[in-house]
Amino acid sequence: MRIAFTLLFLVVFAACAQEKQPVLGETEFQKEMNAEYKDATTSPLKDKDRKAFKGLDFFKFDSSYVVKAKIKRTPDTQWFDMKTTTSRVSPQRTFGVLTFELNGETHQLNVYQGKEIMQREGLGDYLFLPFLDDTNGEESYGGGRYIDLRIPESDTIEIDFNKAYNPYCAYNDKYSCPIVPRENYLALEIRAGVKAFEK
Incomplete structure (x- = not known):
């Protein structure tokens, strides 16, 4: 027993x-x-x-992909409809332009503010940083990746590419995800953050 x-x-x-x-x-x-x-x-x-x-599956953490960027705010930009992977559009505005050094070269990315998300509790200072790079379609998701940021008090902001993640569409086609604007393409490999999802 x-x-x-x-x-x-x-x-x-x-x-x-x-x-x-x-x-x-x-x-x-x-x-x-x-x-x-x-x-x-x-x-x-x-x-x-x-x-x-x-x-x-993540790239190995690499501190060289943690960069300080200068943010040039663009307060007069108009709201526009950012296309998504479905017929839905996402109302966004360009909050500013980020300039930073990576791999010995200067790069720029637009950072966006979403009209819908900024109205949610606790997300009034949320900034959306989508980007494309040369790992897309091979080591990382073909549609690019996202980074979450918060509005800084100063004119500098930290971008940690180790925190780059895939849109939900990379995992499930029921989601509607903003399509990364072509101007946010980086002509280099960002070997940091989340890799492509193997189903």
């Missing part, structure tokens, strides 16, 4: 241990993303992909 109980306990313990696997990730950002994608209430993954999900 005791042996049977012990065996039953071990089987239950082993099952619980399997369910409670540690969240993978080299950095806090990677762990947070993996936890979000593993959780059925927050994951953009299709059910079949989530059930088999172990963790996203």
